[in-house]
Amino acid sequence: MLEKDILKEFQDVVGPEFIDDGDVMTNVYAYNWCTEFVNYMEGKEPIPFSPVPKAVILPSTTEEVQKIIKLCNKYKIKFKAQSTGLGPWNQPSTDNSIILDLRRMNKIVKIDEKNLYAVVESYVSGAQLQAEAMKYGLTVHMPGAGPMASPLASHTSMAGPGFTSPQTGHSARNVLGVEWVLPDGKIMRLGSLGQKNNPDWFIGDGPGPSLRGIMRGWVGAKSGIGVFTKVGIKLFPYPTDTKFVMTGHAPLYNFEKPDYIRAYVFDCKSWKGLEKIMLRVEEEEVGFIVSHISGLAVMAIFSYSIEGLMDKMALGVLKNPLLVVMGARTKREFDYKQMVMEDILTEYDLENIIDTKYVPEKVFYAECLRANLGYHGFIATGGFQSAKGQADAAALCLRAEKTNIPLKQKYIKKEAIANDFGEGAWMTSYEGGHFFHMESPTMFNQSDLKSVKGMANYMDESNKQDLIKHLGAPFFIEGDKLHDEWGPHMMNYHNWLRKIKAAFDPNGVADSGFYITAKKECENK
Amino acid sequence: MTTEHFPEQEYRRMIKMCLRCSVCKWIPQVQIKSQKYASCCPAMDIYDYHAYSGGGRIILALAYEMGRVKPSDDLLNIVYRCTECGNCAIACKYMNTLEPLEIIMKFREKLVKDGYGPMPQQKAYTEAMKKVNNPYNEPHEKRVDWLPSDIKVDPDAKLLYYVGCTSSYRRKEMAIAAARIMNAAGVPFNILKDDEFCCGSPVYRTGDVESFKVQLNKNLDVMESKGIETIIFSCAGCYDTFKVDYPLYREYNFEVLHTVEFFEQLIEEGKLKFTTEVPIMVTYHDPCHLGRTAERYEEWAGDELKLMPLVSINIPPKPKNIGAKGVYDAPRNILNKIPGLKLVEMERIMEYSYCCGAGAGVKSAFPDMAIRSSKNRIEEAEDSGANILVSACPFCSTNLQDGIKESGSKLKYYDISELILMALGLDPEKLIQATAGGA
CATH class of the missing domain: 1.10.45 (Vanillyl-alcohol Oxidase; Chain A, domain 4)
Incomplete structure (x- = not known):
């Protein structure tokens, strides 16, 4: 709780209904997914609660954020900002902290369809922005976390690979102008937004050194360097036509597939083959999704329940699978892309199992277009988290994946994590194959203490292995x-x-x- | 089904499993069509704090179970500011296996058992229900005051029209319309008059399960003693309670139908013929209790097979209620058959329909929340281009009409049965009123 006088000062900023320092509210904000194993890794009790914040405050404007931060400086209270709030990174590290829930800052400030960017506040979700961008034939980069996550959070403060990364890149690469409340309460405006005359959002840098690198670098500061209140982010052409008709009921909606969309799943049969073929597909720039996932993950992305997943064992035998989803706006473009893929399949003697051995539900295509594939990772045990997170050349990402298999198998044998044969991985390229991302999604049970401890130890060992074997930095090197x-x-x-x-x-x-x-x-x- | 459908151990396991992903705040992600109508939770839309979301409530249940939060006014004020509309559950269960609505309901049950819930206004209507058989505290003997003398009721009929408290005392036009339609179709039906008691929904949804059980036994005893074969409900709440909740505690052998299902059958059988043009543009509001929550729990007596450490499957697969079996087609089929009527849809429909804001004791304990939710829905209805809002629930009717009034909207509200009456040429005055706004 806050001292009465201090609480009053915060109340004066946002109004009494938008700050709560009671036990009930603050305990809700002390909870998050994966906090249990983060606690365990830090030598604390493995419960899903972090330190309880002193208060939760909901500002509605940049000016209010600024005033709150100034009060934090005045009273030496720490602050932690969050938007949609998925993950332990949203949690305070001390009970001398308040949480700024940016939920009320939820405006799409503008969509500039000619210059292909949007400006959003903190709590606009990816799906919301995409729905509005689709009205202009455009889409937005969404992180693997899913469409419910905040594009502002992903673009300014977190890692940012996504399923459509071959087309839409990485969150770090898509940041334009930024409105940023610094930890001392000053407001920083990056790039063209900082111009004295006609400030606008179209670029994130100016004549001086890039502050975007200081703002976030590769993985972001998770609110450790201030609060981002508005951001300009790049928009991209939507991969197909934007007619989006869904009938029926959840989850197996009948989706009227756009005219020009096609999925491929094939087994590259070896690590070398996978590397070569993935680079080739990327070089041709035909897919808006180009993801290497494990055999089990192939089963998962087509499943809507654990029982449904187990029915798809035949898909699980793929050793080095690659998923490619292509879309086009015209028949000509579609024919061209299909021809390219046919050439690749022929050249490497690959067999596309989609529509031959397996026909996906129609909603699968909707999920590809609306960035929903990541959800399927939760089917087996209800919880997962990823180790690794390398961003590098395809060869290094694959080496990281290969070397992780025995480690993972060790924890599978201990019955701490679910059995994916040690192969669970997701690898995607960015920007047509310029570089790659690899992470190792791992299924565990957050309500099972043995599993939580095992997962924490596995993450720890995986990090150490990356260091010893020179595999680049995982994305959860933080603190x-x-x-x-x-x-x-x-x-x-x-x-x-x-x-x-x-x-x-x-x-x-x-x-x-x-x-x-x-x-x-x-x-x- | 009389076995416990959501056992304590399931509750305790699930409250540790929230991903805190915020999916519960929005309609299914693939259904989001605009920023404005992306949200699914009335409480979140009004109060903003995460605690009001489906996920936030799961966290609260865990915090309560762990002793991290103690019973307090603050706690009750969050727990009971929820219409139990179940939209969060639809969004969550799109892929996950948690049961947010079951958790919310069981948490309330625990608070009542522990002596803290429900809210004072809800306690008052519970007492009224016990005393005069309705939560409005109206005299029981006036329950059938709605019944016009020219309506034929057949005391020997095995088809029962269960009117419900809200239609009996507050939305009499719905009861009258339903009865007139059955007369027009030549269908003999009975009503219980003095033997009709509150279905118990208002108390069940605040967590007072013991009072609910008394009520359900009272009702079922009457119905079984009269040899009822089919019961028709014009109230979505009563329908849902009889159809879904009663069988969890006591089995019965009669059929339950909502009037929209029954009237659709009568239309199909040619017993109801639409003769009159109703040239209006309407949009249909799916009541939660007729839609996503109106799925009966299916008994599952299979086995859980541990395939490997941490991974189990159910054999056969456990039925999952995800709103797919709600009553969505019947009202739309009826509306589409009315000559001259044009149906346009809102963005949030069927299993992800936005709640009117009244349910689960909110209208009585938090009237302001009910009105604000209703206004959100009214705005969505206006944006559909319709000038008539139609639904099939007296509780939605009351709250949506209150919302129309409060927001100064030009929308008109009708129950679907009133539109049927117009199409049958039986209520020319209402037809004139309805078409005055134009289509």
Whole structure:
């Protein structure tokens, strides 16, 4: 709870109904998915609750956010901002923290269909923005987390691979102008938004050094470097026509497939083959989804229940599967893309199982277009989390995947994580194959203590393995402990990060449990 | 089905499983057509804090179970600001296996058992129900005051029209219309008069299961003693309660139908013939209790087979209620058969229809919330281009009409049975009123 006088000052900013420091509300905001194993990794009790925030506050404007942060500085209270709120990164690391729930900041400020960008506030969801962009024949990059996640959060503060990454890239690469409330309460406007005359959102940089790199880098600061209140993000042509007719009932809706959409799933038969073929498909730029997933994951993306998943065992035998979904706006474009794919299939002697051995439900195509495929990861045990998160060349991503298999199998044998033969992986390219992303989704049971502990130990070992075997940085290297472990192996980047943190957050009020603190003793390590 | 359909151990397991993904705040993601009408939860739309969402309520249930939160006014004020519309459950269960609505209901049941719930206004209507058999505290002997003298009721009929408290006392036009339609079709029907008691829905949904059981036994005893074969309901809430909730506690042997299902049959059989043009443009509001929550639980007596560590399947697969078996086609088929009538759809329909805002004790305990939800729905109806809003539930009727009034909307509201009467040429005055706004 906040002291009465302090509470009053916050109430004066947002109104009394938009701040709550009672036990009931603050306990709800102390919960999150995966917090149990994060707690365990930090040597705490493996429960799904983080430290309880002092209060939850719901600002509605940038000015209110600014005033709140100034009060946090005045009273040395930390703040943690969240939008749609999925994952432990939204949690406070101390009970001297308040949560800024940005739910009321939910406007689509504009869609500039000519210059292919949109400006959104914090709580606009991916599906909401996409629905509006579709009216202009456009779409937006959505992270693997799914369409319910906030594009602002993904673009400014989190990692950002998505199923449509071959076409729509990575969140970090799609950020344009940004309105950013710094941890000291000043407002920063990045790029063309900072122009004195005619400020606008079309670019994120100006003549000076790129502040986008400081703002987020590859994985984002998870609110550890301030609060982002508006962001300009790139839009992309929608892969097919945007007519979107669904009849019937959930989940197996009858989706009227657009005229020009086609899916391919084939077995590349070997790691080498997979690398070669994936690069080739990317080079040809024919698919808006090009994902390597495990045999079990192929079963999962076509399933709507665990029983349905088990019916698809025949799909699970694929050793090195590749999923390609292509879309086109014209018959000519579609014919061309199909010809290219046919050439590739012939050249590498591949067999597309879609519509030959397996006919997907129609709703599968809707889910491809609306970024829903990630949900299917929850079918087996109700919970999963990914280890790894490399962003590199295809060869390195595949090496990371291969070397992870024995480690994963060890934890499968311990019955801590579900059996995917150790092969569970998702790999996608960005921007037509310029670089790749690989992560290792792992199914565990968050209500089972043994599973939670096993998952935490697996994540820890997986991180260490990446370090020892030079496999690049996983995306969940966050918090002082892990940065201190990784920094010395990577040009002491953590010292630079601390300097940035100290410069931007002199009072250390931006809660940095999932970022880095500026503490002096760490600088010299 | 009289075995416990949502056992305590399932509750305790599931409250630890929320992903906190916020999917429960929106209609199924693939159905989102605009930013404006993407949300599915009236409570979230009004109160914004995560605690009001389906997921937030699951977290609260866990926090309560773990002793992290104690009973308090704050707790009750969140737990009971929910219409139990079940939209969060539809969104969650699109892919997940949690049961948000079951958890919400069981949590209320626990609060009542522990001596804290429901809200004072809900306690008052529970007492009224016990005393005078209706939650409105109206005299029981006036229950059939709605019945015009020219309506024929057949005391020997095995078809019963269960009128319900809201149609009996507040939305008499619905009861009259339903009865007149059955007379027009030449279908003999009976009503219970003094032997009709509240179905118990208002208390069941606030968690007072013991009072509910008394009510259901009272009703079923009467119906069984009279050898009723079929019961017709014009109230979606009563229908849902008899169809879905009663069998969880006591089995019965009669058929239950909502009037829209029954009237559709009569139209198909040629017993009702539409003779009059009704040139209006309408949009149809799916009541929660006639739609997504009106799916009967199917008994499952299979086995859970552990395939591998952490992964089990049910053999045969456990039936999953995801709103697919609600009554969606019947009202639309009726409307589409009315000459001259044009039906246009809102964005949120069928299993992901937006709630009117009245249910589960909200209208009595939190009237402001009920009105604000209703206004959201009214705006959506206006945006459909229709000038008439039609539905099939007296409770929705009351709340949506209150919303129309409060928002100053030009929409008119009719129950579907009133439109049928117009199409039968039986209510020319209403037809004139309905068409005055034009289509």
